[in-house]
Amino acid sequence: xxxLAIEVRSLSKRFGDFIAVDAVSFDVDRGRIFxxxxxxxxxxxxTIRMLxxxxxxxxxxxxxxxxxxxxxxxxVKCVIGYMSQKFSLYEDLTVAENxxxxxxxxxxxxxxxxxxxxxVLEMAGLKGRERSLTRTxxxxxxxxxxxGCAVLHEPxxxxxxxxxxxxxxxxxxxxxxxxxxxxERGITVFVTTHYLDEAExxxxxxxIHAGRIVAGGSPQELKTQVIRNPILEVEADRTVEAMEVLQxxxxxxxxxxxxxxxxVSVGDEGEGRRLVLDRLGREGIAVRRVDRxxxxxxxxxxxxxxxxxxxxVAEEARS
Amino acid sequence: MKPxxxxxxxxxxxKEFRQIRRDALSLxxxxxxxxxxxxxxxxxxxxxxxxxxxxxxxxxxSRASRDLVDKFRTTxxxxxxxxxxxxxxxxxxxxxxxxxxxxxxxxxFADDLTAxxxxxxxxxxxxxxxxxxxxxxxxxGAILQSYSQRITLRGLARxxxxxxxxxxxxxxxxWYNPELRSAKFLVPGLMAFILMVIVTVSTAFSVVxxxxxxxxxxxxxSSIRPMELILGKIIPYVAISLGSAHLVxxxxxxxxxxxxxxxxxxxxxxxxxxxxxxxxQGLLISTITRTQQVAFLLAVLTTMLPTFILSGFxxxxxxxxxxxxxxxxxxxxxxxxxxxxAIILKGAGLGAIWNQLLFLAVFAVLSIGTSAVRLGKGxxxxxxxxxxxxx
Numbered sequence: 001x002x003x004l005a006i007e008v009r010s011l012s013k014r015f016g017d018f019i020a021v022d023a024v025s026f027d028v029d030r031g032r033i034f035x036x037x038x039x040x041x042x043x044x045x046x047t048i049r050m051l052x053x054x055x056x057x058x059x060x061x062x063x064x065x066x067x068x069x070x071x072x073x074x075x076v077k078c079v080i081g082y083m084s085q086k087f088s089l090y091e092d093l094t095v096a097e098n099x100x101x102x103x104x105x106x107x108x109x110x111x112x113x114x115x116x117x118x119x120v121l122e123m124a125g126l127k128g129r130e131r132s133l134t135r136t137x138x139x140x141x142x143x144x145x146x147x148g149c150a151v152l153h154e155p156x157x158x159x160x161x162x163x164x165x166x167x168x169x170x171x172x173x174x175x176x177x178x179x180x181x182x183x184e185r186g187i188t189v190f191v192t193t194h195y196l197d198e199a200e201x202x203x204x205x206x207x208i209h210a211g212r213i214v215a216g217g218s219p220q221e222l223k224t225q226v227i228r229n230p231i232l233e234v235e236a237d238r239t240v241e242a243m244e245v246l247q248x249x250x251x252x253x254x255x256x257x258x259x260x261x262x263x264v265s266v267g268d269e270g271e272g273r274r275l276v277l278d279r280l281g282r283e284g285i286a287v288r289r290v291d292r293x294x295x296x297x298x299x300x301x302x303x304x305x306x307x308x309x310x311x312x313v314a315e316e317a318r319s
Numbered sequence: 320m321k322p323x324x325x326x327x328x329x330x331x332x333x334k335e336f337r338q339i340r341r342d343a344l345s346l347x348x349x350x351x352x353x354x355x356x357x358x359x360x361x362x363x364x365x366x367x368x369x370x371x372x373x374x375x376x377x378x379x380x381s382r383a384s385r386d387l388v389d390k391f392r393t394t395x396x397x398x399x400x401x402x403x404x405x406x407x408x409x410x411x412x413x414x415x416x417x418x419x420x421x422x423x424x425x426x427x428f429a430d431d432l433t434a435x436x437x438x439x440x441x442x443x444x445x446x447x448x449x450x451x452x453x454x455x456x457x458x459x460g461a462i463l464q465s466y467s468q469r470i471t472l473r474g475l476a477r478x479x480x481x482x483x484x485x486x487x488x489x490x491x492x493x494w495y496n497p498e499l500r501s502a503k504f505l506v507p508g509l510m511a512f513i514l515m516v517i518v519t520v521s522t523a524f525s526v527v528x529x530x531x532x533x534x535x536x537x538x539x540x541s542s543i544r545p546m547e548l549i550l551g552k553i554i555p556y557v558a559i560s561l562g563s564a565h566l567v568x569x570x571x572x573x574x575x576x577x578x579x580x581x582x583x584x585x586x587x588x589x590x591x592x593x594x595x596x597x598x599x600q601g602l603l604i605s606t607i608t609r610t611q612q613v614a615f616l617l618a619v620l621t622t623m624l625p626t627f628i629l630s631g632f633x634x635x636x637x638x639x640x641x642x643x644x645x646x647x648x649x650x651x652x653x654x655x656x657x658x659x660x661a662i663i664l665k666g667a668g669l670g671a672i673w674n675q676l677l678f679l680a681v682f683a684v685l686s687i688g689t690s691a692v693r694l695g696k697g698x699x700x701x702x703x704x705x706x707x708x709x710x
Contacts, residue, residue, distance in 0.1 A: 049536075054536055054540065080540065084537065085533075086532065088536060090338065090534060092342065093338065100330075100333075104331075105327055105543050150537075
């Protein structure tokens with residue numbers, strides 16, 4: 001078995017004039033939880049659909065489980081499981097009937113299917129509800145059943161496309177525990193999400209913006225290495241006004257609002273703290289607190305996207 | 320990974336049957352609508368014209384004129400509704416549609432007859448319904464014709480020509496449908512029409528629904544191959560629609576007296592070929608559309624009118640302009656209808672209809688083959704509709 005579960009080289013997808021995925025390259029190690037992060041429309045689903053053989057790439061290459069997605073799509077199918085954003089189950093079939101159908105669809109033998117069906121029911125917490133129609137289940141249950149159906153045939157690699165969309169926080173947490181279990185069994189999990197807090201569960205992350213990968217690494221690496229300038233969290237009256245004032249100062253590198261507080265990126269911590277207090281004081285804005293914080297993934301993400309956007313604007317201006 | 324090819328077909332069949340069973344409305348639609356439509360059409364689409372209400376104006380009042388009126392009184396094609404005093408009285412009752420035809424016998428009718436002058440008998444027919452008007456005029460003409468023949472022969476006999484015979488003795492025999500009942504002609508047509516529309520519409524939904532719900536992607540990443548999916552989807556519908564076709568046959572026999580003269584296995588073969596082709600057309604529509612509404616519209620448009628108008632169901636193909644006739648060769652209903660009428664009414668064997676069956680088989684292979692190809696790769700090039708804007 002190859003060490004790399006997934007290998008992607010300048011993979012692109014173009015729909016007419018629109019470039020959904022723009023020459024992305026990355027590797028996914030076996031047994032890892034690989035998070036693909038990005039806003040809606042960034043190119044996450046398009047990438048996943050190309051890797052699963054649901055969409056032909058415009059250019060570039062990729063291997064999944066050691067098989068080329070263009071030349072050996074049938075072999076790719078045999079080693080992967082896929083769960084789409086809609087938790088695609090047959091709502092008019094019962095829980096057991098869904099499991100049986102997908103088992104049949106993967107060509108499982110009766111014996112294997114019985115054993116796997118028990119496992120899925122256990123895992124999804126659906127024991128005793130085998131005969132319920134799927135449409136009567138809550139979203140969290142549907143989500144776990146969909147995951148169960150996607151891994152019925154014990155694939156080595158699982159693709160989960162926004163698996164936690166529209167699910168309540170408790171179910172989300174429980175779902176991530178299941179993902180962890182899969183990973184501990186040596187299964188590679190490729191998961192897309194736009195919830196930044198979920199990225200913390202991943203071993204390896206790529207941030208994708210407008211079809212391009214703008215940052216990558218473990219959550220720890222991203223937080224400590226991408227942003228080298230100190231970030232100050234400022235709690236003040238009139239947050240919006242405070243941000244507008246600070247934005248105009250040359251010594252302020254970046255500002256953004258997080259809830260009721262303001263994140264200000266400066267060149268030096270001590271100097272920055274003094275300048276913030278001084279400038280807002282002159283404006284008559286009371287400052288309650290200024291703390292240096294470790295950047296969150298959200299900070300990293302915003303920083304990277306702004307950097308990317310500025311670069312894009314500069315590039316356009318040049319040409 | 321796959322024990323043997325086609326092993327996934329069973330899983331799809333079981334799933335489809337379960338889904339059909341759960342969806343009671345669609346099942347009713349498939350099974351009972353054909354029978355219901357047969358009842359509706361069978362009684363409403365009736366070209367037989369009998370008991371045409373007739374008015375008579377007998378200005379002569381002679382024995383000869385009463386004799387002629389009796390000829391109309393005794394036939395079942397006409398019901399004598401009114402005997403009017405003068406011609407002017409016809410207009411209002413014809414306008415009210417109390418009668419659809421009127422016969423006017425002039426005052427000198429008997430005298431002219433005996434004098435050997437040809438009296439004119441006037442027939443007025445309500446032409447607002449061209450079909451029944453023409454038929455009524457034809458009936459009146461035929462009755463008057465036979466009456467005047469009798470008079471001629473009698474006149475000749477009186478002058479001594481006893482063994483006179485008319486130059487042509489016409490004897491029309493109608494085969495296959497001796498009473499010329501339109502039900503016999505319509506039932507096979509209805510069967511083609513109903514099966515085509517219902518089967519195509521119900522399968523047109525089947526793939527689109529999976530696309531809309533996202534289960535299609537799930538199937539595409541599984542080991543199910545396009546052909547297995549298609550077979551698995553078609554087999555349950557073939558079984559169900561054959562069931563409803565038999566219901567139509569049974570109703571045709573019981574209600575309209577249309578029995579099957581020919582071989583049943585041959586009829587079954589024709590039905591299987593036709594239904595499979597129609598299913599293929601439904602699937603094809605399903606693979607090229609993305610929403611159930613569009614699929615429904617396309618299915619109805621491509622089946623309802625062509626099968627009604629261009630299959631020879633109601634309007635004879637021979638009377639159509641050549642261009643339209645050329646188009647009818649693309650309508651599978653045409654071949655099925657020809658085969659059905661041949662088997663059911665004429666008792667024709669394989670020798671007489673093999674070409675129709677061949678066309679049906681070609682249509683079935685083409686429609687299913689094309690959908691399999693489209694299902695295999697058609698979707699790969701297009702962006703998916705975005706539900707939450709995620710890409």
